[in-house]
Amino acid sequence: ADTLLQVSDLTLHYRTRRGTARAVDGVSFDLRRNEALVVLGESGSGKSSLAKALMRLLPRNIERFSGQVMLGDMDIMQLGDEAFRKQVQWNRMALVMQAAMNALNPVVRVGEQVAEPLRVHRGWSKDRAMERVAETFRKVGVSTDFLQRYPFELSGGMRQRVVLAMALVTEPDVVILDEPTSALDVLTQASIMNVLKRIKREEGTSFILITHDVATSSELADRVALMYAGQIVEISDARDFFHYPAHPYSQMLMDSVPRLHQAEAPGYIPGEPPDLIDPPTGCRFADRCPSRFSKCSQDPPAFSPDERRRVRCWLHEDEVARGS
Ligand code: ATP
Ligand code: MG
Structure with missing residues (x-):
């Protein structure tokens, strides 16, 4: 397959007062060209930390940051900060941060803000940048009057x-979107998802x-990765994941999704996810798993x-x- 990004054993641990929080703990996956990988997981499972690790947008309290991230045939983890900023951030990979829509600068016109990656990272003139911004606004369905x-x-x-x-304006290969629709109403969510599908x-x-x-x-997913307590517990083709989830946690998650015209109440997952500071030695889901046996813990x-x-x-x- 045409692999664009290959992530192996990516790890991001935070230093906290209570100890080491293993927010991203040995994550491996690959992303193919023109593919949409959906990363699911409940609050605190490490999704935003994964995005920040990929984009090297890190807080100060890092205990460990390691792994291999091949972008094409370049291991971007080996790049120095300056080279990473120049070669990777925005130009080849862009991130729409969680709640980014509330972080726009209130006193700068939105056209200028979207032009910023081109002006700062590419040194484009204002006219040239604004032309590209107008084109990008049309792509995402915003009138250029705005x-x-x-x-x-x-x-x-x-x-x-x-x-x-702003994430698309530099035409990066990979766009990471962290909860892009969670603050929006259902119809607006659907129209944003349609924009993403069209751009893809x-x-x-x-x-x-x-x-x-x-x-x-x-609707957008080609493949799905499900995170639990800093790890990916299942990564499957989207159709398989949504119809025949394999991991017990995936199965419980799919059972908990409310459906229209559903006779019985959706299931819920009893218990709490483990502490990332001292996670269980065995399977991290074992405590909540209905199918666990002795080895699991x-x-x-x-x-x-x-x-x-x-x-x-x-x-x-x-x-x-068993070969079954
Ligand atoms: P949500 O769905 O709520 O956005 P998430 O899956 O994105 O959650 P993260 O934000 O990646 O989760 O956080 C993973 C864990 O790491 C959480 O326990 C969080 O409290 C912790 N964490 C995040 N940032 C830091 C930090 N800078 N220092 C210490 N701990 C952190
Ligand atoms: Mg998050």
């Missing part, structure tokens, strides 16, 4: 399209879409070797060993 407006003059949906434009189709962009909203993400399961669907669960390891 170029001169200030953020407060725009609706939430329009502001979200503006931050999307027309521009061939690859997306990593981080969300805890299973329903909205299902003792030894950490590795990913099953299947290419199409990889599951971090002893049940699936056994299947492979």
